[in-house]
Amino acid sequence: MKIVIHSKKETELLGKKLGELSFKGMCITLNGDLGAGKTTLTKSIGKGMGIEKTISSPTFTILKIYKGEIPLYHIDAYRLEGIDQDLGFEEVLQGDGVCVIEWGEFIKDILPAERLDISIYAQKDEERIFEINACGKRYEELLEKLV
Incomplete structure (x- = not known):
């Protein structure tokens, strides 16, 4: 799913709605350039x-x-690229909370199979393109509620 956002306020509204739809054990990865x-x-x-x-x-x-x-x-995996050791994130990735991972592509080997992957592409000014991919039935249902 692609969503075009025209302002920071619209980004905030999208995030707030995601938060309202959140559930225990939810995992969201966020990928995009610095400042996206x-x-x-x-x-x-x-x-x-x-x-x-x-x-x-x-x-x-x-x-x-x-x-x-x-x-x-809230995990920022930017500095974890190429690290092979056990990071000890199992508790948060499989826990009772919502796990949001910035730069999730750097720890893709330990991510749960079911999750919500969001890539953010900065355009001109405050415009952004959000590409949202649901991995798993629960996340597909969440996407239906999001729009």
């Missing part, structure tokens, strides 16, 4: 989940956990 809107989308997913704490990029910590009715696990 991955963290903006994640912040809005958190808002839609009812998380009040300010969400920021976990670039240096790699993982940030935000408590809510359903916890939000």
